[in-house]
Amino acid sequence: MSTVDNQPEALEFLQGTLEVLILRSLQAASNHAYGISQFLEHQSRYEFAVDNGSLYPALQRLLQRRWIAAHWKKTPNGRRAKYYRLTPLGRRQLLAEKSKWMRFVEAMSRVLAPQR
């Protein structure tokens, strides 16, 4: 769905990564869906392209697990938007997931690009 054709192909999210990234994006402050996708694209230096067809279901799953909660709020420029925030349960989950993924990333790079 990208509008520009000559960009390098965006990375797809691995199974389960989008959820932990959403949790991470909410660590500092609550945010709405668009904000979350902006944050992720920005932070990844546009390596990740967030597809709304995946983002919304992921948000719904996190809601179901009670890792995040949602409420409607005014945005800075006066629009109403649905804001998500981490629950205490979600915060704990983020810590656990984060260390798991860090280990995963380290292990991957050790295998793929070994430094002797």
Next chain:
Amino acid sequence: MREWWSKISRALHFRRGLDDDLSDEMHAHLELITDENIARGMTPDDARAAARRHFGNLTHARENAREAWQFPRFETILRDIRYGLRGIRKSTGFSLVVILTLGLGIGANTAIFSVVYSVLLRPLPYPHGERLVRLGESTAQASGIAVTWINFQHWRADNTAFEDMAAIMGADLSLTGRGDAVVVDARLVTNSAFRLTRMTPMLGRLFTDADDKPGAAPVAILTPEFWQRRLGGDPSVIGQSLELDGTSYEIIGVLNPGRKFLWRSAEVYLPLGRAQNPAQKRSEHGSIRGLGLLKPGKTATEAKANLDAIMQRLALSDAGPEDDHRSYVGYLAEDVTGGELRTTLLTLMGAVGLVLLIACANVASLLLVRSTARTREIAVRVAIGAARPRLARQLLTENLVLAAIAGALGLLLAAWCLRTLILIGPHNIPRLTDATLDLPVLLFATAISILVGLLAGLAPVLNAGKVDLITALKEGSPTAGTGKRGQGFRNVLVIAEVAITLVLAFASGLLTRSLITAENVNPGFDPHYLLTIELQLPGSRYKSDDSVRHYYGQLSQSLRSEPGVQDVGLVTAPPGAGDRGDYWYSILEKPTPLRDDVPLALFNFADANYFRVARIRVIAGRVFTEGDRAGTTPVTVINENLARRAFAEPQLALGKHLKVGGPYVDGPALEIVGVVANTSQESLDAEKAPMFYYAFWQNPHRFMVVMARTQGDPAQWMNAARRRVSEVDRNIPILSLQTAEDWLGVTLDGRRFATLLLGLFGGLAIVLASVGIYGVLNYWVSARQREIAIRLAIGAPRSSILRWAGLHAARLAALGVVLGLIGARIAARWLQSLVFGVNAHSLVMMLIAGAAVIAIAAIAASLPVWRAMHTDPVRNLHEA
């Protein structure tokens, strides 16, 4: 768990709210982007459009998000089913054709499967049925022959392989003293027989060991059916007496209903041991059959080795003429369902399965056509955001809904077919009447319905994934995308249908030819205008040979005086009666054969008139005469087959002596006075076995069939025959009263049944295949109508269109015929044992089947080809 709970509570309360909430949220999302775009300097309209583009597929996102809250499988399946039903209602004609075609196939398959299941597969209705074995003796030539009472007792006492063992002997006894004499189907059994088959008494008791000993008081146990029918279900029947063959039996029990004793039901059970003489020799054969329950873990082979060891020991300790006899142990489950019946049923199952395949092929091609017509619909749905796997799932569900409806129709059809099958099926197929639509059959029907739904629906579903959006949406005409897609698959369907139809036509052709051959076999006598009365004189009433002679003499005379009766003869086994006894024989004037080489022949009893009454040709010498009486030289008449086996020329047999029992077994030597033509004793489609006749007046037999040649339809004399029999002695029951043609006719019942069904399936295949071929070719022409119109418009002659379309059809048919001929060759090997009088590999039959199928294909193809040829270029091109 938590997820589930929140799903459930959401589903119950917040579903609607959730949907609205999601919409609102996405709306807000869009506005946020729009705001940003405006801030960048776009006009509001451009900003909104750009936001839309940036967001991506709204519906897709919403559906995915919503699915997170649903029990997706279940809910979407329900929705797909609803959608499928709507589709079926919308295109009634199409759906009806699909449902009828599949329903027919499923119904026929279910009906035949239920017969196969009942006859071949259903476990025996006894506890440990898999361990039950049939016991008998065996010789070098025959296995499973009757066991003698003495041997059986040794087996029972000394074996180590059996948990329990029973002996059973059938007997037809006449019941007297309760109205007209009737024949009772009695079973003499050891008391263990009830244990093995778990039969229990409803009233009274079963036999004890004391009842089963020689000299015990005669007692009888009744089946509930006999008790109801003959004794009116009288509850005070215990202690009453029953006069069977002149002996009075005390009724001691009535069995519980619902249990059948080894398929054929008996009416009365009597203790076997009481009737046996303990002083019998080891070689005195009655017709005792054994039933054994193997110990757990023992096989029939081990059990046979065990019994054989006993037989070898007995041969040393109690030597006799049958020291070479060994045992026979065969699983009961295999015993009844082996051989030809098995082949016949499996052939029918295979044939009906092929019919279903053709039905599937037809439906597949129909569905393919429809899915092509729906290309636009599908393309539109993909364009507005339907995921492709989701679409495929929905198409599949639609097909399964169709298959499910067809399955339900098939079940109804199967129920009806099954009733008909049981009604017209031959009566000698064991357990055929037990066939019902029970659980395993229902499971089978469900399984094939699903399979059929998947099989027929696969092509369109696979196709749906490949819809080319741009082409499908851009091409304006309603036939957009009809192109070449799927045509290859359709061609394969035509080839397969032609091939399968050829195999079925070949098989039913072979069987039909066999039946015709069998029906035209010369039975060796003239079966027209012959009435037969089957009688058995009770031994208690007719003890002496003279009394038997006197009775049959009197009855013959009485019948002969009946107006319209030309002649009367006597025989024990009329043609078609089957094997009523065979025995060893040898020719005294010939070298003595080795013990294992002593030949067997059927034996029969006939009086002087029989050959004349039945019009059996005399080949050499003479038949019996009034002069062959008691006290004169014992004589025999042999059939041509026996004569040719023993002598170069039938003429040479005359004056020689036939030793009954062969050189190693006691038996009389009979002078051969005549040779007569072979008769079909077993059945019309079996080899005419060697046979010799005893002279009835020298060797009277209580069991005889009285044969009367009448002037006109013998059925007219049935009442007179009954009256005459009753006049001579009203205590003699008539076992059967029928024509000689009836005797012969039933011998082909099984063959007729199989041929009828196979013919039916062949016909069904032809109809379905021709519809299928027509459909596919017609479609082929429709898809090319434009092309044809253009060709004609630029000057192609119509004959070239004919050549083009005709060649296409011919190529498919030719490929199908080649494959079909290969299939027929394979089928021929399987059919070998079922054909009679024709070579199963008959090239002629294959060519006929091939020609028939080509003709059918040509007829089915002619209409589409004609349509192609007569395309009106002007109208066609204008329309487009």
